Amino acid sequence: MKQKKEIKLLNLDNGTVISSEKKEEQSERKERQKFLSGMNVAMEMGFAIAVPIAGGALLGFYLDSKLGTTPKCTLSFLFLGIIAAFYYIYKLIKDLD
Numbered sequence: 805m806k807q808k809k810e811i812k813l814l815n816l817d818n819g820t821v822i823s824s825e826k827k828e829e830q831s832e833r834k835e836r837q838k839f840l841s842g843m844n845v846a847m848e849m850g851f852a853i854a855v856p857i858a859g860g861a862l863l864g865f866y867l868d869s870k871l872g873t874t875p876k877c878t879l880s881f882l883f884l885g886i887i888a889a890f891y892y893i894y895k896l897i898k899d900l901d
Contacts, residue, residue: 845896845900848896849893849896852889852892852893852896853889853893854889855889856885856886856888856889856892857882857885857886857889858885859885860881860882860883860884860885860886860888861878861881861882861885863877863881864877864878864879864880864881864882865877865878867881
């Protein structure tokens, strides 16, 4: 019968003893948290690009149908949506650093 050797580590930050299993759990938890944080940023960037562009195009299309200025409002609000999306992405990346 094999016995599992448990290695105990000393945490120098607060002087407590941590078992090797707890250390592995903590490192796995940190990795999972890092992954989820990255996914959060990726999803936020996706919404930051899609929502202003689609919103601008839809608002422009609606205004074009009401005002009878077929491509003008759609193109104008589409470009405003693109500019707003890139500005928000710029702010998001700047805040990450």
